[in-house]
Amino acid sequence: METRSTGIPGFDEILGGGIVVPSTILIAGNPGSGRTIMGVQSLCEAARNGENVLYVCISTKSESSVRENLASYDFYEESLNIRTFSVSSVERDPLTMLVELGNFVASLKPDRILIDPVTPIGFGFPEAERRRFMYSLNAAIGEWNAIVYLTGTMSQTDVCRSVVSDTVEGIVYLSQDIQRRGNHRIIKIMKMNRPDYIDGEHTFDISNNGIVIYPRITAKDAEEPAGSERVDVGINRFKELSRGGLFKHSSTLIAGNTGTGKTLFGLHFIVHGAMIGEPGVISSFEDSPAELRRYAASLGLGLEELEQQGMIKIMYTPPSDINAGRHANELRECIEKTGAKRILLDEISGFDYAFGDPIAKSEHIASLIRLFKNMGVTSMLISGNRAAGSNVLTSEIPLSPQADVLILLKHVEIGKEIKKTMSILKMHGSDHEKRLIGYEIDSEGIHIGEFLKDM
Numbered sequence: 284m285e286t287r288s289t290g291i292p293g294f295d296e297i298l299g300g301g302i303v304v305p306s307t308i309l310i311a312g313n314p315g316s317g318r319t320i321m322g323v324q325s326l327c328e329a330a331r332n333g334e335n336v337l338y339v340c341i342s343t344k345s346e347s348s349v350r351e352n353l354a355s356y357d358f359y360e361e362s363l364n365i366r367t368f369s370v371s372s373v374e375r376d377p378l379t380m381l382v383e384l385g386n387f388v389a390s391l392k393p394d395r396i397l398i399d400p401v402t403p404i405g406f407g408f409p410e411a412e413r414r415r416f417m418y419s420l421n422a423a424i425g426e427w428n429a430i431v432y433l434t435g436t437m438s439q440t441d442v443c444r445s446v447v448s449d450t451v452e453g454i455v456y457l458s459q460d461i462q463r464r465g466n467h468r469i470i471k472i473m474k475m476n477r478p479d480y481i482d483g484e485h486t487f488d489i490s491n492n493g494i495v496i497y498p499r500i501t502a503k504d505a506e507e508p509a510g511s512e513r514v515d516v517g518i519n520r521f522k523e524l525s526r527g528g529l530f531k532h533s534s535t536l537i538a539g540n541t542g543t544g545k546t547l548f549g550l551h552f553i554v555h556g557a558m559i560g561e562p563g564v565i566s567s568f569e570d571s572p573a574e575l576r577r578y579a580a581s582l583g584l585g586l587e588e589l590e591q592q593g594m595i596k597i598m599y600t601p602p603s604d605i606n607a608g609r610h611a612n613e614l615r616e617c618i619e620k621t622g623a624k625r626i627l628l629d630e631i632s633g634f635d636y637a638f639g640d641p642i643a644k645s646e647h648i649a650s651l652i653r654l655f656k657n658m659g660v661t662s663m664l665i666s667g668n669r670a671a672g673s674n675v676l677t678s679e680i681p682l683s684p685q686a687d688v689l690i691l692l693k694h695v696e697i698g699k700e701i702k703k704t705m706s707i708l709k710m711h712g713s714d715h716e717k718r719l720i721g722y723e724i725d726s727e728g729i730h731i732g733e734f735l736k737d738m
Contacts, residue, residue, distance in 0.1 A: 287430065290328025291321065293487070293496030293612070297472065299479035302453075304394075305428050306476055307421070309401075309447055311437040312457035317468065317489050318434040321457070322397040323353060324493040325432065327360035329395045337364045337393040339384060341373055341403055358493040364391060370403050377405040377416050381423060388427055401433040401447060414446045421450040442473065452476035457487075470496060486608035497608030500615075500650040511712075514625075514661055517555025518548070520731040524707065524716040529688060531661055533711070534652045536685075538666045539692030543703055544724050545665045546570065547582060548692070549627040551728060552663050554584045557594035561624035564617050565597045568605065568633025572597040583727040596621050600633070607637040607647050611654070618658055626655060630665035649685045687711045695719075695735070704735060 286301040295301045302308065310318045326336040340349050346365050353359045366387055373380045388396070404420070405413040424431050433447065439456060442448055454473040459466045468487050472480050487496040513528035515521075522528045529535055535552075537545045553563035567575060575597060579586035589595045596617055600610055618626065631648060638644035648664070655662040664686065689708040694701050703722050707715045719735035 287329070288332075289325045290332070291324055291494050291496060293485070293498050294321075294325075294494075296498045297470070297481045297485055297496060298475065299477050299481070302430055303476055304430055305425075306452040307424055307431045307433065307450065308453040308455060309442070309451045310432055310434045310455050310457065311442050313438065313459065314436055316457035316459045317487070317494055318436075318457055319399050320356070320489060321455075321494050322399055322432040322434055323363070324356070324358045326395055326397055327358045327363055330360040330362045334394040335364070335392065336362075336395045337366065337388065337391055337397070339396065339398045340365060340367045341370055341398070341400060342367060343370055355491070356493055357491050364393065373404050374406040377408070378419075380404070381416075381420060385423055393427075393429055395430045395432075396427065397432040397434070399432075399434045400436060402435040402437065417446045417450065439473075448474070486606055488606070488609065495609075497606065497612045499608060500611045500647070500654050514561075515555060515559075516548070517551045517558075518729050518731060524720065524731070525688075525710060526713050526715055529661060529710075530712060532656050532659060533687040534655065534662045534664065534685070535688040535690065536664050536666055537690050537692065540694060541667065543692035543694060544722075544729055545667060545692055546575075546578070546629050547724060547729055548690075549629055549663050549665055550575070550579050550582075550584055550586065553595060553625055553627050554579065554586055554589060556625040556661075557589040557592075558585075562593075562621045563595050563625040563627070564614070564621060564623045565595065565627045565629065566610070566614060567597065567599050567629050568602050569630065571599050581726070582724070593621070596623070602633045602636045605633055605637045607634060610637075611647070611651060614651070615654065615658070618655075618660060623660055626660050626662045628662070628664045630667055632667060645685070652685055697735075705731065 285304045287304055288295050288301045289298065310321055312318050323338060326338055330336045342349065344367065346367050349365055349367060353363075366384070368380050405416045408416065433451065435445070435447065437445065442454060442456065448454060451474070453475040455470065456473050457468070457470050459468045468489065469484050470487050471484050472482060481498055481501065483499055485496055485499050487494055512531040514531050515528045537548050539545050549565075553565055556563050565575065570578065576587045576590075586595060590597065598613065598617060614626070617623070628651075634644045634648065638647065652662060688710045691706040691708055693704050693706070695704045703724070705720045705722050707717070721732040721735060723730050723732060
């Protein structure tokens with residue numbers, strides 16, 4: 284069967300490719316969740332591509348008023364056909380509305396139709412009569428041979444109880460949670476007439492440009508097994524201590540308390556890769572690009588020059604602005620655009636702002652790690668969620684089970700001095716150094732020194 288694009292960024296992806304023609308899709312959700320915007324945006328994008336479209340608006344407003352409101356969005360298309368019906372009339376006499384609409388559709392022959400909203404139609408009828416009308420509406424829709432969107436202000440419970448759910452091929456549910464830092468918007472597919480849609484929750488944004496959906500990152504298995512090729516992080520002696528460097532496409536977690544040089548370790552990894560022809564991406568939640576450039580320059584790392592050469596790309600997202608779905612999709616697009624082979628996430632505690640549930644956070648980062656592997660990228664993640672002086676136990680380090688390599692940076696008091704120490708706690712597939720190692724930081728970066736017992 285023919286499939287057509289929704290015209291909404293990210294929507295076709297979660298639907299498994301688009302919408303089958305003909306079909307009827309219910310767009311349900313709570314007030315203000317974006318149901319009307321989604322439907323009208325899809326109509327306008329279709330109109331721009333040559334389709335004949337019809338917006339059936341059940342409202343107290345006139346057509347000119349409806350157009351004036353829609354014109355504030357960048358996606359608005361003047362060729363959009365609009366037919367308005369009074370809410371009060373469709374509540375009392377939906378049959379007249381159905382006849383008028385049927386005649387209008389027969390003359391216009393639209394390819395795509397939006398009825399917004401469907402919930403007030405026949406509202407004044409007893410439930411049994413209203414159900415019979417909905418079946419009549421469904422029969423009429425079946426003769427239109429078009430993609431038909433129906434919107435409804437419904438809770439998920441209402442959707443399950445509604446007769447409309449039995450008559451449509453697909454159900455899309457939108458919701459919003461109004462939080463202190465803004466609205467958290469979720470879209471999920473409750474029902475669809477194709478098996479390859481992406482289930483679960485996806486996030487989306489609404490702006491003057493309309494709706495943009497960010498499909499959730501799924502942790503699919505890598506297509507190719509991991510090889511034995513290694514990559515160098517650009518720090519003296521690390522290759523020796525790791526018995527050859529990090530495995531290509533592996534994930535490394537650098538954990539440690541404040542001031543141990545975690546970010547610097549990551550910068551060495553990215554800058555060295557760029558210097559040998561491997562483009563890199565830095566995703567920072569705390570340090571701005573200017574701060575990272577200044578920090579790298581003070582330690583002899585030519586970050587800014589490599590940026591100008593297009594070998595390094597910095598993505599800065601303040602923690603308060605993090606939308607996990609949007610961030611993940613931006614990362615994927617950046618990797619594809621730059622051809623990145625290395626990526627640094629600094630630091631993963633920034634996801635605390637996006638996830639109230641630590642399990643959801645862990646699942647998201649695990650999915651990101653799998654995404655990086657599938658895209659052929661070697662990743663390094665920074666974690667500062669560790670109290671100074673705590674025992675060296677991997678269970679205390681967030682996300683340590685998901686990483687292939689775990690390196691702990693720690694301050695240790697030796698005599699009357701505070702020394703920086705490094706421990707390679709795990710490295711899958713490599714007989715790495717097990718002893719505690721001292722290191723120093725100077726104007727030229729990190730320098731690994733002697734084993735602790737020799738200090």
